[in-house]
Each structure stands twice: as structure tokens, then as C-alpha cells.
Amino acid sequence: MEIANMIVRQLVNGLSLGSMYALIALGYTMVYGIVKLINFAHGDILMVGAYCGFFILTAWGTTPAALTAAFLFSMIVCALLAVVIERFAYRPLRNAPRLNSLITAIAVSLILQNGARVLPFIGPNPRQYPTPKNISFDIGAISVSNIQLIVIISSACLMIVLNYIISRTKIGKAMRAVAFDMHAASLMGISVNKVIAFTFGLGSVLAAAGGILYATAYPQVEPVMGTMPGLKAFVAAVLGGIGSVPGAMFGGYILGIAETFTKGFLSSRFADAISFGILIVILLVKPTGIMGSRIREKV
Numbered sequence: 001m002e003i004a005n006m007i008v009r010q011l012v013n014g015l016s017l018g019s020m021y022a023l024i025a026l027g028y029t030m031v032y033g034i035v036k037l038i039n040f041a042h043g044d045i046l047m048v049g050a051y052c053g054f055f056i057l058t059a060w061g062t063t064p065a066a067l068t069a070a071f072l073f074s075m076i077v078c079a080l081l082a083v084v085i086e087r088f089a090y091r092p093l094r095n096a097p098r099l100n101s102l103i104t105a106i107a108v109s110l111i112l113q114n115g116a117r118v119l120p121f122i123g124p125n126p127r128q129y130p131t132p133k134n135i136s137f138d139i140g141a142i143s144v145s146n147i148q149l150i151v152i153i154s155s156a157c158l159m160i161v162l163n164y165i166i167s168r169t170k171i172g173k174a175m176r177a178v179a180f181d182m183h184a185a186s187l188m189g190i191s192v193n194k195v196i197a198f199t200f201g202l203g204s205v206l207a208a209a210g211g212i213l214y215a216t217a218y219p220q221v222e223p224v225m226g227t228m229p230g231l232k233a234f235v236a237a238v239l240g241g242i243g244s245v246p247g248a249m250f251g252g253y254i255l256g257i258a259e260t261f262t263k264g265f266l267s268s269r270f271a272d273a274i275s276f277g278i279l280i281v282i283l284l285v286k287p288t289g290i291m292g293s294r295i296r297e298k299v
Contacts, residue, residue: 008142010264011257016148016217018256019155023210024233025240025248026162027203033179033243034199036098037090040105042207043230044112045082047223049074049208050129050215051122057130067132074208082204083197090200091193116223129219151213158209159249165202166245175199179243232259235279241292250291254278 024046031039052074060066089108093101117124135146166172177185178195186192214229215221232255240251255275262274282290 005142006264010260012142012144012148013264014257014260015253016151016256017260018236018253019152020210020214020217020229020252021233021236021256022249022252023155023158023206023213024229025237025252026159026245027207028234028237029240029242029245029248030175030199030203032237033245034175034182034196035090035094037101038105038234039090039200039203040102040230040234041085041108041112042203043226043228043233044109045078045204045207045226046211046214046229047116047221047226048081048112049078049204049211050221050225051116052077052208053212053215054127054129054221055121062130062132070212071209074212075205078204078208078211079201082200086197086200091196113223113227122223124223126220126222129215129221131216131219147216151217154209154213158206162202162206163245171195171198232275235275238289239279239282241289244289244291247289247291251289254290 024042027042027045028039031037031042053070056070056073057066060069085108089104090101093104116122132146132150136143137146137149164172166175174185174190174195175198177188177190178192182192185195210229210233211226215225233252236251236255237248238251239254240247240249255278258278259271259275262268262271266274286292
């Protein structure tokens with residue numbers, strides 16, 4: 001009975017962690033699906049979002065209203081930052097070899113990290129993140145904290161909204177058209193540049209929310225805090241099938257559950273190795289990822 005309770009507890013922990021990975025992975029997979037770019041600066045957008053939330057919560061406290069304001073402020077700042085990065089760093093290299101864009105993404109990541117270090121209101125030292133008071137709710141033999149509920153419910157709501165935007169709205173249809181054939185979409189009157197900029201902004205909105213949720217669950221912020229969550233989210237996107245929105249969600253949850261079960265039943269030292277090992281196994285069996293589809297190229 002004790003083992004069953006522990007399994008359920010680790011499953012809840014895995015859903016909480018996987019929700020954050022899924023949110024961040026969605027940004028990777030949407031950008032790749034449209035411009036075939038691995039935006040390695042995406043994890044640092046998470047860092048910017050976490051710091052935006054940090055300043056709001058430090059000034060206003062951790063009330064529900066302040067938390068809502070932190071989410072909104074963080075999302076707006078990160079969306080604008082992503083649009084600026086896309087316009088001045090990625091758009092000029094859109095027709096260049098992919099290696100050029102990849103190197104530029106790494107450079108943007110380093111600029112954001114080191115830029116945050118030298119800013120006087122951020123600095124290089126870690127800071128304690130303000131979080132709501134931790135309250136546990138007992139559901140049968142399972143104990144769930146209010147922070148876990150905030151993470152899981154907020155992530156689920158954001159993913160539902162994203163799915164609605166992509167499948168039901170005009171801009172979502174334009175995103176799917178550009179992802180399918182950018183040249184044909186432009187001939188049909190779709191503004192490709194605006195759609196791509198919107199995609200970067202939308203992905204960064206999710207990264208901003210993921211940054212606040214991650215810092216709330218692991219209450220510390222620093223300029224390099226986005227590196228490992230960003231890398232894990234990229235693994236989740238590849239695991240689920242890079243370019244597939246449902247795949248990114250599925251991959252995030254798989255990675256989160258695998259990581260928490262490894263920490264709970266083996267050792268935290270093996271968590272990263274198990275996570276990346278799952279990726280290797282999946283890619284050996286199904287190179288396109290779990291929900292990815294093979295693309296035929298004309299020659």
C-alpha cells in the first residue's frame with residue numbers, strides 16, 4: 001500500500017514538472033514547425049519571464065492579484081523581446097544555411113544570460129523567489145500542494161488556449177498554412193513575416209508562464225536558470241516529435257514523469273541520464289519522435 005501511495009505521489013510530481021516542460025517545449029516545436037529553427041535562446045526567455053515575475057511579486061506580494069499581474073507583465077515583456085529577436089537576429093538569416101541560424105540562436109542565448117548578469121537590478125547572484133505559502137491538500141492518502149495545483153492547472157489552461165488559437169482562429173490557420181508551405185502561403189496573401197513574428201511571440205508567452213511556474217516550484221532565480229529547463233524542454237519536443245504540438249505536450253509529460261520516478265525510486269543523480277537515455281532510445285526506434293511524421297523531400 002505504501003508503494004502504491006508513493007507511486008501516486010511521484011505521478012503527481014511528474015505531472016507538475018512535465019507541465020512546465022510541455023509549456024516550454026511548445027515554443028521550440030512551434031518555431032521549428034514554421035521556420036525549421038532550433039531556438040536555443042528559448043530557455044533564456046524563460047529566465048527573463050521569471051525575473052519579470054520576480055520584480056512584480058517582490059513589490060506587490062504573492063496574492064492572487066499580484067500573481068496574475070506577474071503572469072501578464074512577464075508574458076508581454078517576453079513576447080515583445082521575442083519579436084525583437086526574431087526581427088533583428090533571425091529574419092535576416094531566414095534564407096541562409098541553417099547552421100548560421102543555429103549559431104545565432106546560441107549567440108542570442110549567451111547575450112541574454114550575460115546581459116542579465118551585468119544589469120544592476122539583476123546581477124550574477126541567485127535570488128530567493130517569492131512564493132505563496134505552501135498549503136497541502138490531502139486527497140485520500142495523497143498529499144498535493146497548492147503550488148503543484150497552480151502549476152498543473154495553469155499549464156493545462158494555457159495549453160487549451162494554445163490549442164484553440166491554433167485550430168480555431170484565423171491567425172492559427174495562417175500558422176498552419178505557413179508551416180505547411182511558406183511560399184504558397186505568401187502567394188495566397190498571408191503575411192509570412194507577421195505570422196512568424198506572432199509564432200515567436202506566442203511561444204515566448206508560454207515560456208514566460210513556464211518561467212514563473214518553474215521559479216515558483218523551485219524558488220530561486222539566476223541568469224543561467226533557463227539553461228537546463230530549456231534543454232530538457234528541447235529534449236521533450238524532440239521526444240514527442242519536433243514540429244508536433246501534441247507531441248511536445250506528450251513529450252513534456254513523459255520526461256517529467258520519468259525524471260520524478262527516477263528521483264523517487266533510484267537516485268536524483270541518475271535523473272538527467274535517464275531523461276536523455278529515453279530520448280536516445282526513442283530516436284533509435286522512431287527517429288521522428290513519438291508523434292512526429294516523416295517528411296518527404298523532393299529531389
